Amino acid sequence: MSPQSDKQSINVKINGNSVSQKDNGKRSVFETNDLNLWYSDTHALKGIDLSFNENEVTAIIGPSGCGKSTYIKTLNRMVELVPGVRTTGEIKFKGKNILDKDFQVEALRTQVGMVFQKANPFPKSIYDNVAYGPRIHGIRNKKVLDEIVEKSLQGASLWDEVKDRLKDNAFGLSGGQQQRLCIARCLAIEPDVILMDEPTSALDPKSTLRIEELVQELQKDYSIIMVTHNMQQAARISNKTAFFLNGEVVEFEETDKLFTNPSDSRTEDYISGRFG
């Protein structure tokens, strides 16, 4: 399915791409160079070279087990919670290699927020959920917190629905609302990049649509990297798309081009539904 010989040509093509983007005047926020990852003996990511631009939505698609979730979790180093994980290569965030031993992982995660597959609000009130991030980063002033909470909830287009019940437990919200609450909680730490790991896979179509609209709204202020198994979703909302297969990047292109005129036959097979 993925002969090693293809890899070289892909890498060359991707490198070529990132060069041309710099010419477009877009700045890159994240860049991974020859990123490899092992779960104990399993080689889960094989030499990933990707570069993500500021204020763009980049979608990562691919079949289950292709490494797309693993990859996005290396970007905020959450993957290290799994025992036995080993990485090599380089992940550059704002020009610094975050895999360096002395890199402060807490500082990274304050600038790179994450929204998970399953909405995971804390068993606290709506207010306390959003205020959690600012509080752990030392903000105690009630007025400042109030402002952040309101701004973040508005940013996640949830404010109007919850402004009268901020003290209620977050578990009382619907699934879609909980996911938007998690987005609000993420916005409250004022990140530069938001990583989303299949954020709508557990939601109904209507809630999914709201999140998609929200993502496009957020794109103005944030760079978004989103893993999705829903190809229509990637086509609808992303600027660029990367197609992962068996731990490798098969193709990384402008979304329009990747979906209409893929250059790799495996991409075509996947997006036309022949496997995956």
Add this chain to the structure above:
Amino acid sequence: MKFQKERNNKNNIEEAIVKVILFIMALSSIISLGLITFFVFNEGLPFMIGYGITDFIFGTTWNPTEQVYGIFPMIVGSVIVTIFAILVGAPIGIAVAVYLVEIAPPRVTKIVKPAILLLEGIPSVVIGLFGMVVIIDVIRRLARGPLADYLPAGYQTGYSILAGVLILAIMILPTIISISADSIRAVPKEYKEASLAMGSTKWQTLFKVVVPAAKSGILAAVILGVGRAIGETMAIIMVIGNSVQLPIPGWEAVFAPVRTLTGNIALEMGYAGPEHRQALFATGIILFLFIIIINSITLLLRRRGT
């Protein structure tokens, strides 16, 4: 066909018999609880009413030879020792649970966990012996040495509230550790991930997300610890001095010998005459009520937790 039918019949009878046997077994625990309750109340309640409930509970003199039965000093003894044992034992137990579940490397867990189970299994009389030999000795040296000028002579023996508190704190540790560890382990890892992904440190995540999320289980653990502490008899008899007196108010009370409700029953039942015996059963009723209240609180918390 016929064969099949017979087999079904036979199976049905077998099943019915097994069902009845299991039901009787299940019933036995309820029956014993009922019998215990019945006899304790049957023996104790008429005496309590005849003697006067308030006189019995709030009377400060216990003198069976003169037919004076006031158990207030014992209630105070039980309550004080239990409260302080919890104040000492609960924070340690919770800390150990957090450490075992979230921080300890597997190698350490492998040693500590069986050790805790073993501690739970040590007969209380053995723990009492340890208390008599080691804890009492240390306290006595303290009371007769640097503190001798401040303490009444009766408070210098080492047999004291302090000794009881320390012994009970040790004895409730396994209960508190194992139940709070279970509830900490049950906290969904998604909470932890969410917190870490926002840039909080491991410690912030532990104390602001994980422990609060396990709150109701930890509380249940502490309350079960209270139940264990208030019901403990043998070890406490061996270290607490057993004199029926209210400790003098103030810090000196720490060194006061007192008697607990459980100790009262165990010490005197052997030689009690009819009325005295009833008074001891009545003591049992009070203890019973304490336990019922504690268990109800635990049940409520558990239900709210799930």
